[in-house]
Amino acid sequence: MAHFANSEQHPDDLHKLVQACVVPRPIAFVSSITREGNANLAPFSYFNAVGGRPPTLMFSVGDREGEMKDTAHNVVHEVPEFVVHIVSEELAEAMNVTSGEFGAHVDEFREAGLTAAPGAVVRVPWVREAPVAMECRFLQHVRIGRNTIIFGEVVYWHIADGVLDARGRVDAGKLKAVGRLGGMDYTRTRDRFTIVRPVIAPEDPRSVPSYRATQAQPPALARGR
Numbered sequence: 001m002a003h004f005a006n007s008e009q010h011p012d013d014l015h016k017l018v019q020a021c022v023v024p025r026p027i028a029f030v031s032s033i034t035r036e037g038n039a040n041l042a043p044f045s046y047f048n049a050v051g052g053r054p055p056t057l058m059f060s061v062g063d064r065e066g067e068m069k070d071t072a073h074n075v076v077h078e079v080p081e082f083v084v085h086i087v088s089e090e091l092a093e094a095m096n097v098t099s100g101e102f103g104a105h106v107d108e109f110r111e112a113g114l115t116a117a118p119g120a121v122v123r124v125p126w127v128r129e130a131p132v133a134m135e136c137r138f139l140q141h142v143r144i145g146r147n148t149i150i151f152g153e154v155v156y157w158h159i160a161d162g163v164l165d166a167r168g169r170v171d172a173g174k175l176k177a178v179g180r181l182g183g184m185d186y187t188r189t190r191d192r193f194t195i196v197r198p199v200i201a202p203e204d205p206r207s208v209p210s211y212r213a214t215q216a217q218p219p220a221l222a223r224g225r
């Protein structure tokens, strides 16, 4: 095994190591706007869900030459709203186009040939081609090192009919989300397996005293517009 402290490595190699080890990373494909309404679109794989009650997401934006990238600047300093899209296999190439280091005046929707649809409850447009678009209100940001971690609450959902199963639930096989690996590599989510969680009976002395295991099924999604 290799054993080492950060001090024994070059910072660039540590950066690559994080990206190679913490895999697969989901990709937040994020739209945001300036006060003037100029749209911006870019992917961020330092991304995850914070929790479901309320639905809360986070993503982390590294500085570019000592300045916040456009997405972080827009959300923190311009309009405190954004939309996170899930990147499907079909959307991967267009997503990659938007990761080019375009100037703030460039509309990445146009560069990537994507359709900007008006937000239902936020001013930020969303990507019509995305299988899932989550309109978010900005909650807060945290600065760690050269990164701005942005937290937002999902306040409105757009989910394509094509990714729902017969019971109205999101089907991973239809969603076809892609994840980021190290370097320029990605992974698909086609190879899945199921592991049933252990259920510790309340009368079992090893159980959490206050815990009641339930088999409650989540409700099917209400179909809106």
Ligand SMILES: Cc1cc2nc3c(=O)[nH]c(=O)nc-3n(C[C@H](O)[C@H](O)[C@H](O)COP(=O)(O)O)c2cc1C
Residues within 6 Å of the ligand: 027, 040, 041, 042, 043, 044, 045, 046, 047, 060, 061, 062, 063, 069, 070, 071, 072, 095, 096, 098, 099, 100, 101, 102, 180
């Ligand atoms: C798949 C993918 C994931 C990325 N993840 C991040 C990330 O987590 N944080 C980051 O700062 N940049 C990340 N980038 C690079 C940004 O997308 C890129 O710097 C982009 O130009 C930022 O756009 P903006 O200035 O319009 O916000 C990623 C790029 C790709 C292709």
